[in-house]
Amino acid sequence: MDGRCGTPLRRAGNVLKGAWWDLRDSHGAIAVTHCGKLGDFVASLPVASWLYKTRGKKIHFVLARGFRPFTQIRSLLLLQEMTAEVTLAEFPVRDWECGGTPYRFDPNRFYVPVGEYYTLGLRRHPRKFVPEYVAEEHGLGWDEDFRLTLGEYPRTDEILCSDEFMRAEVPQATAIDLSAPLLDNARRMAGARESHVSQSGLFHLLDFAGVRPTRVYVYPHSVNIHLFTRNVNALDLVYVERKVRGEKLKS
Numbered sequence: 001m002d003g004r005c006g007t008p009l010r011r012a013g014n015v016l017k018g019a020w021w022d023l024r025d026s027h028g029a030i031a032v033t034h035c036g037k038l039g040d041f042v043a044s045l046p047v048a049s050w051l052y053k054t055r056g057k058k059i060h061f062v063l064a065r066g067f068r069p070f071t072q073i074r075s076l077l078l079l080q081e082m083t084a085e086v087t088l089a090e091f092p093v094r095d096w097e098c099g100g101t102p103y104r105f106d107p108n109r110f111y112v113p114v115g116e117y118y119t120l121g122l123r124r125h126p127r128k129f130v131p132e133y134v135a136e137e138h139g140l141g142w143d144e145d146f147r148l149t150l151g152e153y154p155r156t157d158e159i160l161c162s163d164e165f166m167r168a169e170v171p172q173a174t175a176i177d178l179s180a181p182l183l184d185n186a187r188r189m190a191g192a193r194e195s196h197v198s199q200s201g202l203f204h205l206l207d208f209a210g211v212r213p214t215r216v217y218v219y220p221h222s223v224n225i226h227l228f229t230r231n232v233n234a235l236d237l238v239y240v241e242r243k244v245r246g247e248k249l250k251s
Helices: 010-024 038-055 069-070 073-077 130-138 164-168 180-193 199-210
Strands: 030-034 060-064 084-088 115-118 160-162 194-198 216-217 237-238
Touching: 010 130, 030 038, 038 060, 038 130, 038 199, 073 084, 073 180, 160 164, 180 194, 180 199, 194 199
Parallel strands: 030 060, 030 115, 060 084, 160 194, 194 216, 216 237
Antiparallel strands: none
């Protein structure tokens, strides 16, 4: 477990807030909100894990329904020991330039009754490891030992890629079905003979699960991989100059 982040004042405020909620609701869950994107959310999970481990309360994830991957994430989150519940809220997201913004929202205003909650998102483009960056805003910490659980999955002879546009680089691969649950796709990629991924939400799922893809392709729209993983030196990275999507496209 890592130490708390943020200024001394924010850390003190976090201690007081946590103590107050523990006195008021000693057995309740802690709500964590997020509105996307998927990689940003996955990188916030070590903060949620830190809350669970240090406070002894499970996490109620309240996520924006308007971000499509969140409609496919329930089975994956419920597999994690820290998760109490997953709820989709009708929170409107207006901009995807820096993750989903605005990212701060009170779940109670969107008909999700909760007590203690934390809004985990990116206040601006991060300049340090994202779990630490997210934690410092609230005076929280992040769990250095966090590992995403995928459960059991079969080994196969499949050669897979995470996006259809990647077949220009990996023509022998089959693109996964992006409409399938995230847990199913993560397990399929983890068990494949070869797994080729772009720097996307699925890559971050595999990375935090301790799964090393066969190769990771970094396209011009996403070149900040060093802020989301501490395993850069262990990855087989391929930098591709071909532009494959608009900068404002949700991913």
